[in-house]
Amino acid sequence: MTRSESDSCPGVLRLHQAADGPLARIRVPGGQLTSEQLEALAAATVDLADGTIELTSRGNLQLRQVRDAGALEERLTAAGLLPSASHERVRNIIASPLSGRIGGWSDVHPLVPALDQGLQADSRLADLPGRVLFTLDDGRGDVSGLGGDIGVHALDETTYALLLAGRDTGVRVSGEDAVDLVLAAAHAFLELRDGHWRVHELPEGTARLTDHLLSRQTGLTTSSDIVEVGARQDVPIGWLVQSDERVALGAGVRLGSLPARTAEFIAAIERPILLTPWRSLIVTDLDEWTAEQVVRVLAPMGLLFDAASPWLLVSACAGQPGCAKSLTDVRADVAEAVESGRVAPSGAAQFPLAGLEAAEIVASGRQHWSGCDRRCGRPRGEVTDIIATPDGYRIIPSA
Numbered sequence: 001m002t003r004s005e006s007d008s009c010p011g012v013l014r015l016h017q018a019a020d021g022p023l024a025r026i027r028v029p030g031g032q033l034t035s036e037q038l039e040a041l042a043a044a045t046v047d048l049a050d051g052t053i054e055l056t057s058r059g060n061l062q063l064r065q066v067r068d069a070g071a072l073e074e075r076l077t078a079a080g081l082l083p084s085a086s087h088e089r090v091r092n093i094i095a096s097p098l099s100g101r102i103g104g105w106s107d108v109h110p111l112v113p114a115l116d117q118g119l120q121a122d123s124r125l126a127d128l129p130g131r132v133l134f135t136l137d138d139g140r141g142d143v144s145g146l147g148g149d150i151g152v153h154a155l156d157e158t159t160y161a162l163l164l165a166g167r168d169t170g171v172r173v174s175g176e177d178a179v180d181l182v183l184a185a186a187h188a189f190l191e192l193r194d195g196h197w198r199v200h201e202l203p204e205g206t207a208r209l210t211d212h213l214l215s216r217q218t219g220l221t222t223s224s225d226i227v228e229v230g231a232r233q234d235v236p237i238g239w240l241v242q243s244d245e246r247v248a249l250g251a252g253v254r255l256g257s258l259p260a261r262t263a264e265f266i267a268a269i270e271r272p273i274l275l276t277p278w279r280s281l282i283v284t285d286l287d288e289w290t291a292e293q294v295v296r297v298l299a300p301m302g303l304l305f306d307a308a309s310p311w312l313l314v315s316a317c318a319g320q321p322g323c324a325k326s327l328t329d330v331r332a333d334v335a336e337a338v339e340s341g342r343v344a345p346s347g348a349a350q351f352p353l354a355g356l357e358a359a360e361i362v363a364s365g366r367q368h369w370s371g372c373d374r375r376c377g378r379p380r381g382e383v384t385d386i387i388a389t390p391d392g393y394r395i396i397p398s399a
């Protein structure tokens with residue numbers, strides 16, 4: 001697939017004109033956010049946008065109905081959330097959220113600033129399409145299956161597999177050389193692409209990029225023992241004990257929409273925050289007493305600390321009024337379905353149906369509601385689709 005136009009991914013400096021007003025997307029490499037940055041975002045959305053912060057499926061953030069783009073740029077720059085005008089849209093980096101604190105072969109979080117700075121320091125890499133996604137997986141397999149373009153996946157404490165288009169290339173690299181190899185792969189994609197936005201769009205992209213790298217990079221080793229990576233939905237929710245005995249709290253955010261007031265309370269905890277690609281966040285490095293107070297205060301405000309919550313089974317596209325293509329307000333419909341008990345746990349049989357009113361829908365397991373057939377924001381893996389059509393909702397069970 002060759003594209004004739006450049007990608008239209010929004011940023012802070014290039015707003016998307018959504019149906020409900022200008023939308024800004026803010027890159028948060030590795031989902032790493034300080035409490036000061038979250039506080040600045042909460043203030044910005046109150047003063048300059050619609051009063052909420054949206055969490056995206058790439059662990060980034062969005063503000064809707066932006067009223068003053070210049071003021072937003074100033075505030076985000078001051079908060080360190082817009083370090084590069086030229087490279088802002090290429091800083092799409094997902095890392096295993098719990099890495100270095102719980103499980104995994106190695107800590108991939110230190111690779112995030114190294115990769116981010118490597119991207120920003122290279123003027124040529126500003127030409128990467130805004131769709132290109134980098135993944136850094138510590139071996140637990142939580143982000144390698146998220147459809148990234150270029151990534152590394154830890155195989156043991158010192159060795160990483162290079163992934164291209166989400167597939168193991170057989171190339172092996174040490175932790176010290178992992179970022180350089182990822183940057184080299186980004187260059188190789190720029191050299192080989194012909195208008196393509198993603199590595200998987202490039203014909204035989206994984207093989208061609210791998211050959212390109214092996215012909216130019218010295219010291220790379222290869223293995224015929226290929227690692228299979230799949231899409232796993234393993235959202236860290238609730239009370240999680242870190243390897244240093246402190247506590248991390250995983251919190252789901254209803255439909256990925258975080259009210260500014262809730263964000264202010266999270267920021268007031270003054271601990272590092274990690275955004276996940278599952279529209280949730282993790283407040284880290286807490287002592288037990290503080291963690292108990294956080295749950296006591298934030299659960300009534302709507303944050304989800306119970307892994308069995310039906311809210312964690314549902315996701316939805318923007319729908320009306322944010323998207324002009326939407327046939328209905330899907331987010332209101334799915335919220336009503338959850339609150340009226342019509343979202344059943346995983347395991348119950350799901351059948352294909354069509355022509356349904358929103359109030360008739362009873363669906364089980366992970367499900368994504370869309371305002372039209374494009375299914376924006378659909379998670380990977382086994383997900384039932386609930387799609388608005390001119391003749392009512394249609395349910396397509398996961399295969």
Ligand code: SF4
Pocket residue numbers: 317318319320323324325326327370371372373374375376
């Ligand atoms: S799935 Fe359709 S209605 Fe929903 S955001 Fe995408 S284009 Fe808009």
